[in-house]
Amino acid sequence: MRRHHLATLAVMAVLAAPAVQAQTIFPVDRAEILAGSRFDLKVEFPGLVAADRVAVTVNGRPVAGVFGRAPDFIERENDQPASSIVLRDASLATPGVYNLRATDGEHTASVTWEVYAGGQRQARNVILFVGDGMTVANVTAARILSRGISEGRYNGRLVIDGFPVMATVGTSGVDSIATDSANSAAAYNTGHKSGVNALNVYPSRARDTLAHPRVETLAQIVQRTRGMSVGVVTNTEIQDATPAAVFAHTRRRSDYLPITDQMLASGVDVLMGGGSASLLPQGTPGSRRRDQRNMLDAFRQQGYVFAEDAGSLAEAAAQTGTRRLLGLFNLSNMDGPLDRFYLRRGTVERFPNQPDLTEQVRAALQVLERNPGGFYLMVESGLIDKDNHPLDWERSVYNTIMLDNAVRVARDWAADRNDTMIVVVPDHTHGMAIIGTVDDNRPGRDMRERVGTYAEAGFPNYPPADARGYPPSVDVSRRLAVFYAAYPDYCETFRPSLDGQRVPAVRQGENYVANEDLCRQAGSLRREGNMPRSVNQGVHAVDDGILRAWGPGSERFHGFVDNTYVFRGMAEALGLGQ
Amino acid sequence: MASNVHRCGRRAILGAPAGLIFSSGARAAERIGFDDLYGAWSVTGLRFSDKVQRLAGQDVTMRGFMAPPLSAEAIFFVLTREPLSICPFCSSDAEWPPDIVVVYLRRRALPLDPSMRIEVTGRLEAGSWTDPETGFVSQLRLRNASFARG
Numbered sequence: 241m242r243r244h245h246l247a248t249l250a251v252m253a254v255l256a257a258p259a260v261q262a263q264t265i266f267p268v269d270r271a272e273i274l275a276g277s278r279f280d281l282k283v284e285f286p287g288l289v290a291a292d293r294v295a296v297t298v299n300g301r302p303v304a305g306v307f308g309r310a311p312d313f314i315e316r317e318n319d320q321p322a323s324s325i326v327l328r329d330a331s332l333a334t335p336g337v338y339n340l341r342a343t344d345g346e347h348t349a350s351v352t353w354e355v356y357a358g359g360q361r362q363a364r365n366v367i368l369f370v371g372d373g374m375t376v377a378n379v380t381a382a383r384i385l386s387r388g389i390s391e392g393r394y395n396g397r398l399v400i401d402g403f404p405v406m407a408t409v410g411t412s413g414v415d416s417i418a419t420d421s422a423n424s425a426a427a428y429n430t431g432h433k434s435g436v437n438a439l440n441v442y443p444s445r446a447r448d449t450l451a452h453p454r455v456e457t458l459a460q461i462v463q464r465t466r467g468m469s470v471g472v473v474t475n476t477e478i479q480d481a482t483p484a485a486v487f488a489h490t491r492r493r494s495d496y497l498p499i500t501d502q503m504l505a506s507g508v509d510v511l512m513g514g515g516s517a518s519l520l521p522q523g524t525p526g527s528r529r530r531d532q533r534n535m536l537d538a539f540r541q542q543g544y545v546f547a548e549d550a551g552s553l554a555e556a557a558a559q560t561g562t563r564r565l566l567g568l569f570n571l572s573n574m575d576g577p578l579d580r581f582y583l584r585r586g587t588v589e590r591f592p593n594q595p596d597l598t599e600q601v602r603a604a605l606q607v608l609e610r611n612p613g614g615f616y617l618m619v620e621s622g623l624i625d626k627d628n629h630p631l632d633w634e635r636s637v638y639n640t641i642m643l644d645n646a647v648r649v650a651r652d653w654a655a656d657r658n659d660t661m662i663v664v665v666p667d668h669t670h671g672m673a674i675i676g677t678v679d680d681n682r683p684g685r686d687m688r689e690r691v692g693t694y695a696e697a698g699f700p701n702y703p704p705a706d707a708r709g710y711p712p713s714v715d716v717s718r719r720l721a722v723f724y725a726a727y728p729d730y731c732e733t734f735r736p737s738l739d740g741q742r743v744p745a746v747r748q749g750e751n752y753v754a755n756e757d758l759c760r761q762a763g764s765l766r767r768e769g770n771m772p773r774s775v776n777q778g779v780h781a782v783d784d785g786i787l788r789a790w791g792p793g794s795e796r797f798h799g800f801v802d803n804t805y806v807f808r809g810m811a812e813a814l815g816l817g818q
Numbered sequence: 819m820a821s822n823v824h825r826c827g828r829r830a831i832l833g834a835p836a837g838l839i840f841s842s843g844a845r846a847a848e849r850i851g852f853d854d855l856y857g858a859w860s861v862t863g864l865r866f867s868d869k870v871q872r873l874a875g876q877d878v879t880m881r882g883f884m885a886p887p888l889s890a891e892a893i894f895f896v897l898t899r900e901p902l903s904i905c906p907f908c909s910s911d912a913e914w915p916p917d918i919v920v921v922y923l924r925r926r927a928l929p930l931d932p933s934m935r936i937e938v939t940g941r942l943e944a945g946s947w948t949d950p951e952t953g954f955v956s957q958l959r960l961r962n963a964s965f966a967r968g
Contacts, residue, residue: 516861517916523946525856525864525957526916536862548861568861571916590859746901746933747886 262286262349263342266442266453268414269351272431272804274358275335275817277461279432280453281311281327283342283349284445288315289323293345296325298338303327318447326453335817356808361815362793364614364659367650368428368810370482371643372421373625373636374666376786377674381633381720382640384674385702386709399648400664403788407797409806410784411668415443417782421625422493424667424803425485429618430455431807439481439499440489449491450498458807459486459508461816462616468814469509469563469615471604475574475597475639476622477515478503482667486618497529504538509563510604510617511544512553512595514570526571539566547603549593557603565607569594576623578638582712585740597621597646605653614659616810619646628670629777631730632742633722634714636672641709654791661793661813665806666785670778671725678734680717687734687763691721714738724778728752728769731759745769745776752776847877847939852899852917855958864916870944870958879939880919880960881968884930892952894922897960901933920949920956921963937968 264284273279281303283296291313296303304310311327325342332338335357341350371378379398383389387396413423415435426434426441432455435443441452462468474483479496487506488499500518503511519535520527529535536546547553547567556562574594575586588594595603601619608615621643627635647664654660676697682690692698701718702711714736721734730744731754745752751773759766771779787806789797793813797805811817850869857867885896897919921938930936940963948955 520863522948522955524862525866525946526859527863527946527955528914530953530955571859571861587859591861748931748933 262347263344264444265340265342265349265351266444267351267353267432267455268442271351271353271433272808273332273353273355274431274461274808274811275355276331276333276465277431277811277816278329278331278456280442280455281307281325281330281340282442282444282453283311283325284317285323285344286347287323288321289344291315291323294323294325294343295345296340296342298340303340307331317445322445328454356812357817358808358812358815360818361813363661363791363813364657365608365617365654365661366615366793366810366814367617367619367654367660367662368806369643369647369650369662369664370425370428370618370620370622371624371640371664371666372476372482372620372622373628373668373670373780374621374640374643374785375628375669375672375781375783377633377672377722378624378628378636378640379786381637381674381722382644384700384720385637385711385714386641386644386705388702388704389699398644399651400644400788403662403664403790403794405787405789405794405797407787407789407799407801408784409665409787410800410802412782418780419668419782419803420481420493420780421667422481422485425482427803428665428667428806429457429459429485431804431811433802433804437493438491439485439493441491443491446491449495450489452489452491454489457486458616458810458816459506461811462614462814463507465816466814467611467613469608469611469613470507471510471608471615471617472508472512473510473597473600473604473617474513474620474622475576475600476513476620476626477518477573478511478513478568479515479518480513480573480622482620482622483511483513483618500535504535504542509611509615510565510607512547512565512567512569512600512604514568514572514574516548516568517571519568536566536568549591550595550599551593553595553599553603557606560610562607563610565603567595567600567603573623573626576627576635576639577642577708577710578635578714579740581708581710582714583738585738597642598649601646601649602653605650614814616814617650619650621646625667625670627741628672628724629779630742631724631727631744631778632737633672633720633724634736635741638710645709651790658792661789661791661810663787663789663794663797663806663810665787667803669781669783669785671781671783672722673725674720674722676721677718678721685763686765687732688765690734690763693721697721725781726771726779727767728771728775728777729754729773730767730769731755731761732765732767733758733761734763734765735761744778747776750774847879848873850878850880850942852880852882855917855919864957866944866958870942873942874944876942877939878942878960879937881935881937882919883932883934884921884936884965885918886929886932892949892954893926894920894949894954894959895929897921897936897938918956918958920954920959921965922959922961924962924964927965935968936965938963938965940964 517528544566579586728745856864882897940960
């Protein structure tokens with residue numbers, strides 16, 4: 241019986257072989273490619289093939305003729321018995337449908353690409369705001385806390401609420417319906433779908449994380465073809481996935497040192513965030529480098545003015561000669577507004593003068609506008625995601641308010657110009673939802689009994705926002721009841737985490753278990769996780785994100801769009817296909 | 819958590835060769851805390867505190883948590899201020915918080931549960947150093963060290 245079963249499997253394997261054995265082609269099927277943009281073409285054959293039996297054609301013409309040069313043939317990639325062909329920096333100048341066929345004499349595979357060009361340039365500048373992990377509930381809670389609500393009407397609107405254009409965005413990648421920030425930011429910056437952990441490369445079988453097929457980024461295109469400036473502003477480490485997607489190429493987003501080296505080579509004009517640890521020579525306490533290179537000096541030698549706090553940033557940006565600016569304000573991630581302005585937790589005592597995202601955006605605009613050719617600026621409020629992961633909704637909402645404040649700076653700057661398109665978009669969402677309020681004055685020993693839903697929810701009693709737009713306290717008696725759909729074993733406290741970012745689960749052996757510090761809080765609710773026990777926090781949701789846009793060229797966003805279309809919209813607004 | 823931690827910790831300690839667990843009073847050593855390690859924090863680097871510079875070369879005692887081992891072969895462990903699994907730094911892409919201390923034990927021991935607080939005594943060494951076997955870079959080390967549950 242067992243032998244028969246194995247024999248059956250063997251027959252099935254042989255029968256299935258042709259499908260499994262097909263060669264893999266990058267860019268993948270249904271790729272949309274900006275005319276003139278560069279990409280690495282790669283065909284991976286499943287086994288060894290003879291070079292003279294390989295034939296690759298594009299719309300029936302030999303590939304060498306189409307791209308002007310022949311691809312490299314790699315007989316044994318990764319020293320394995322499998323051959324590949326690679327053509328670096330290919331491009332197609334003419335819009336249209338392209339069918340690429342690759343055969344080894346026995347098996348043939350093909351993909352179809354659309355090459356698009358768009359129309360004339362509509363915008364001189366594009367500013368892309370990424371609310372990392374920003375969910376509808378983040379925006380709703382930001383509006384409630386920042387503007388207040390009574391008798392069903394908000395007492396004011398967020399800046400992004402006034403943006404005239406909206407669309408829903410699909411965030412899935414080539415490998416999975418669930419994306420991460422690298423994969424998703426790569427789609428925004430290249431227009432190509434990629435895989436989890438990949439920055440601006442197709443996830444191929446290359447062993448070296450830096451050797452995967454690359455695709456050109458918006459930053460590279462505007463620098464190369466238009467002489468435009470580029471800026472990257474974040475409050476995470478500057479090497480983190482979203483900022484790195486503007487300038488780096490790697491299969492592995494945690495390649496912080498190669499990413500730092502690529503950042504220097506990229507020529508991006510304005511760089512701001514945390515993460516100085518990856519720039520300090522190894523001998524300096526606090527460094528994360530594995531060599532003695534002082535990357536701060538390397539940036540200075542290339543003409544960058546260095547700023548390390550809010551004061552030196554404003555000063556550097558104000559100097560009319562500043563064209564290149566590197567601002568690093570923390571060894572690691574920066575602190576968010578709830579900690580910086582009110583709770584003084586995180587690393588605020590160590591780095592007390594970190595700028596706010598609004599100050600970073602103001603400084604970036606001041607420097608970038610000195611280039612009459614225009615600019616592409618990516619601004620990330622990255623801690624929305626980093627706080628949603630540990631189910632710390634208050635911190636994530638304060639970071640959402642900060643994003644809105646930063647958008648206001650950009651919109652006010654652009655208001656009278658009519659030459660700047662602003663796009664505000666999450667890179668993915670979280671399973672976060674507001675379901676009512678938690679009222680300490682409701683009866684019941686268990687905190688869950690104090691959750692008010694429907695009519696019992698009423699309205700929260702956060703104090704009115706201060707001049708910065710934040711309520712000065714989240715520790716109020718009737719607060720929002722916010723829950724996440726995906727969670728590890730943890731104890732729900734129904735209260736804000738005032739001592740620092742929430743830590744829902746702690747490691748025990750190979751698994752994560754509820755953090756008993758939270759379980760000891762009066763009335764807390766122990767919840768058994770709904771994900772594998774190896775997961776220590778909440779995870780990204782596959783739900784669509786909401787895109788908002790403003791300014792010339794923004795009208796093209798509507799209905800449902802793929803995340804790759806965000807790139808396409810920006811590229812077409814800048815007339816890059818022309 | 820307490821009962822689970824104790825169970826896990828006891829197993830690890832019992833698994834270690836006898837004689838590795840010293841009481842904290844076994845050696846005369848000045849206490850030094852994680853807050854005492856660096857006198858100045860800046861984005862261009864940290865500076866050792868006066869206390870670290872004064873105590874370098876002497877035995878000191880520190881309380882902290884044993885991070886999960888880097889590899890089975892490592893002859894040292896990393897002492898952290900917070901249990902690594904509940905360290906927000908460590909859940910992001912940053913590999914280690916900047917204020918770690920590397921501990922070279924007098925004799926090998928099995929890893930403890932990362933959530934158990936320990937007290938380590940050893941000779942304080944300050945300055946950048948690369949472990950020749952693993953390539954792990956550290957700024958502060960405790961040499962010839964022993965530890966006990968703290």
